[in-house]
Structures are given as structure tokens and as C-alpha cells.
Amino acid sequence: MNAHDHIVPSDAPLDQNFAHAASASAVNCPPPQSKRSSAGSSSIPAFKFDTRRVPIDQQYDSWRKSFSSMLELSERRDRSCGFEGKQTVWDLGSLAFSRIRTSALEFASVPGHTRREALDHWTLTVPLDGTISTVGPASSFQGGAGVVQVHSLGRWFEGNVTDSEMLILFVPRDFDPEVAHVLGAAEFSAIDTAMGRLLSDYFIGLAKRLPAVEAEYLPELVGATQSMIRACLLPSPGNIEEAQAPIARVLLEKARRIVQSRLFDPSFNANVLRRDLAISRTGLYRMFEPFGGVIHYLQHQRLLDAHAALANPNDKRRIIEIAEQRCFSDGAEFSRAFKREFGYTPSEVRAGRKSGVPSMPTGELATAAPEERLGVLLRKLHG
Template sequence: MTVLLNGKTHTQTTRDAFSGGPGEVQIHSLGRSFDGVVAERSKVLILFVPRDLSFEIAATLGSAEFSTIATGMGRLFSDYLVDVAHRLPMLAQADLPSLAGATRAMILACVSPSTDHADAAKGPIANVLRERARRLVHARLLDPKLSSELVRKELGVSRTRLYNLFEPLGGVMHYIQHRRLLSAYAALTDPSDRRLIFQIAEERGFSDGAEFGRAFKRTFGYSPSEVRNSGGGGMPLRSHLADCPSVERLGLLLRLLQG
């Protein structure tokens, strides 16, 4: 199973020919002859799936061999593989069985969509969607238009699904505010950023300075002026307030895979 990160590919078999672009999932059988061309400077991520992984997987991939899956679920699977590839060096041996189970579920949901397969893959699917949302919030953190509705539309999910995805984090807007407060903390402890506190707050969507001060102190235990005056010295950022590190996010994903 191949995910093209950038560039183009072309495959020619005895019966058919097909091409692929970035983010699309392609299935090639290594037990059959084919000619493949990858454009210069293209980057490709490949998952080799043993035929003895499971009979269901082998039959499903066999029925879809030499094809491109350019569907919404295919894009989710593409994001899943990219994320797993990034986290793989940090995995412990004990994590591998859960990861294999999650990957089996994602393959079936991608290649042979059904209610049962989607239910089996709901854990990793939810984590892929949350990671997409995290990247979106990070990229548009200071955008005044950033809202739960914008996130919902970008993810292409219902309001109920979005609520369920972010319920463990206190909701979408709570997460966005949390990230903005962390950004404000970083600005206040940056010696080169000498803007007024209300300017830093306003840039992050707080039009009321008193509201910003209350939210900031509730989160960090210090007022914005205390943090600014100390330059962050002696006021360490509580570990549970920062974004979950990559390795911990993967650990959480693995714990939820079978749920």
C-alpha cells in the first residue's frame, strides 16, 4: 500500500494503467508483474502488508489490487500512515500489537468501507481527525475567524461528531483558547517581544483585558504581568498544560485503538 507524499506515480499492468497524486492510497500486488514509474523528486511512503497477516486482509487487498483509493476514507488512511511513520521510532515493543490491530482495522475501513469496518476503526479514525484539527488550529491560531464551525467544515464532520471528538479536551473552543493562552505565555516570556500585554491578548482573540487576565491566571496560576515581569523565570509551565508531546499522543492513540 503506497501513499505518495509529493510528485506523481504511474503503474502499468497487463490489464490496466493508473496514476496517482499526493495523498492518494495505491495498492500494488508484489506477487504479480507490473511496471511502475515514480516522477523525479517524488516522495513515497510504503506499507508492506504480508498476505498471512489475516485471511480477511489478504482477500480484501487482493480484490482491490492495482488500484487507487481516492476517497475520504483513503485520505484518512493516508494521514494515519504518515502519522504512524513519524512516531514509529518512538514506539516500544509492547505498543506493536495494538498498532498492528489498528492498522488492520484502518486497511479494512479504507479498502472495503462498511459500517462494521468503520466501527472497528473508530479509535484510529478519531485520532486522525483530532490530529488534523490540531494542525489546523496551530496553523490558524491567530486568525479571528478560527471557530468550531470552521474546524467542523475543514474536517468534514457533523457537529455531533466534532463534539464527541473534542469532549475529552473540554470542547473545540476550550482547546482553541488553551492553545492561544499557551501562545500568549510564550510571547510574554520572550525578551524580544515588548508589546503591551493587551496587544498580545487582543492578537489572540481577547478583546477584554480583564477576561484575558482571569483566563490566564486560571490556567497558569500567575497573572500575565507576573509572568512578564519575571520573564518566565521561576514560573515553569506546568507539564499538564502544554500540548501532549508526540510520543504521548501516539501512546494515547494506541490505548484507544481497540475502543
């Protein structure tokens, strides 16, 4: 463990922000569990990164690095005054939850044509203080304390945040079909409704109680979170301004499912997908523009699937066999595309030297550099 990193205790000085953002009503979240004397009990894995433990002239760069897998933070020429950033990340298995304190900054999504990681998660963000403003693909929105905001990391957006503390839940696309429908309808919006505030209260209670919850209760905790998202963000005619937006998002989810089902089909291409979806060429182009186009998206998914196979110690096939199954007829072409996408070769994955994209056990995550753990954990959700 690094000297400037430690497993997270509760941060009592920040509780005033919870009181500021939370309503007075009781929070519907799993109750804290008492510590057991059993040797088999353990806490939910949690990690902390604090820029104050980094040299002043490196603080902002280290903060940028910690978010580099999901966001591009604006450049800063003057690094002499340092930067305040605190980050707590909990590994919930199929979800990730974080508590963040940051100084003001500007942000943008990572462009699809430059990203090396398919971080296509949704984020549900609750500011505890300060304000987050976002310009999304079709509209702009902002929210302050206690207002849930929904972003999609797989699409273009940009914005800014004031000095703030916030909670963020990361939800992968394949977490649950019903949740995907709900979040697809709500993405790029601030949910300032009574039910949205209830979800905000839940997040606030979750952050306060997670340090006391034992790992064996993770299935119940994830199930409760899943139910809260469905109940509090369920789309209805009253909270969807335009019918076309959710229809387009449902269509995109259908497209994703079709792509996943045809990864091993060499005859599958953009024209086949367009016919399966019964949409125009222009409509298909617009749908996949944030991902660098249909061909780029399809190849990326095939490479991700190949990466998972190569990292699987039980898969003894040759690299070329794995490549050919995913429609790469030339081994050299596959290796070049793979290295261009991930920054390392298929052989390195097969040898066990690179395994970060599909999965990373908690033990390995604990040994990663503190500023790299958020990215590692978000990539782990694809596993």
C-alpha cells in the first residue's frame, strides 16, 4: 500500500454536507451491520485518494489521471497553487459508488475515436453542495444539492463543476435491462422531482453507512439500489418532455444487443444492422456517431470480447483462433488493432501481464496506484 493511500474510514467533517443535501425523511437503504467477531467477515472493498498527499505541482495532474478513463478535465497552466481533490471509491461488484470532493473545473467526455476503453456506463450523480452544469447531445441542464443528474459516458457531453462534494453511482449498460430502459430515458437530465429526491436521500444514506456494511450483504445492497433506480426514475408522460428521445435510446439498446449477438458473424456490417433496426442510413450514422461510427463500435466490441477470452486462463486456444472467431482473418491485423485499442499486445494479455479491461480482482486493485483505481474499477464493471 502506498504511503499516501489508505483504506477509508468515515469522514465525519464532511457530514454537514449530507445534512445540507438530504431531506428530513427517513432514508430507505440497507441498515449498517454490526461488526462481527467472525474471522470470515470483511468490509466492502473501499479505497481513497487525496491530492493533498501528492506534491503540490503534481496535484492537478494526478486528479486528471484518476478520471482519465471517463472524462477529459481541462488543462491548467499554473500548477503552483495545488488542487484539492478527495475520492472514495467502493467496489460493489456489479456497481461502483464514489464520494468525491473537488475544486472547480471543466470537463468533457472522452471522444469515442480516441478512447482505448469502452466505458459505456451511466453515472448517477448527486451533488451535496455546489453545482454541476452540463451540455449534452440534445440539451443542457444543471443541478445543485440533492438533485440527481444522469450522464452517459458513451456519448458526447461537456460542462463544469463548482467547488463541490458529490456522490456518484456507476451503472454498466448490461447491469439490468429494466434499469437500462429507465436510465436511457433519463440520461442527460437533472431529476428534480419528489421521487428523484428520494433516490438522492438513498444515495446519501448509502454513503454514510457503507463503511459499516459487511461484504456478505452486497447482493442485498445491490438489489436494493437496483429497485430504487427503477422506482424513482421510472419514465412517465409527465417527466419525459419529448417522446422521440426515449424511443431513440430504446432503439440504441436494441442495436447494442444485435451487435453483441453477431460478434462472430463475418457477414454482419452496418447495412445489416440498419436493416435489422429498420432505420435510415442517416439515422444509423447519428446513433453511432458518439462511438466513432458503427464499424469502430463493432470492432471495439469484438476486441473487448477477444480480450476477455485471452485473459481467461481456461481458454487454451491459440491467439489466431480467438482472433478468427471474432472475424479477424489476419493475425498481424488483429495484433495491430488490439494494440491500437488497448495499448498492449494480445500476447501480453495471454501471458497474464495485462488483464485490466475485462476484470481485476480486488487484491490487484488494492495494489494499483491510488490515482488509477477509479479507472481500474470502472473497467472491471465490464467483466
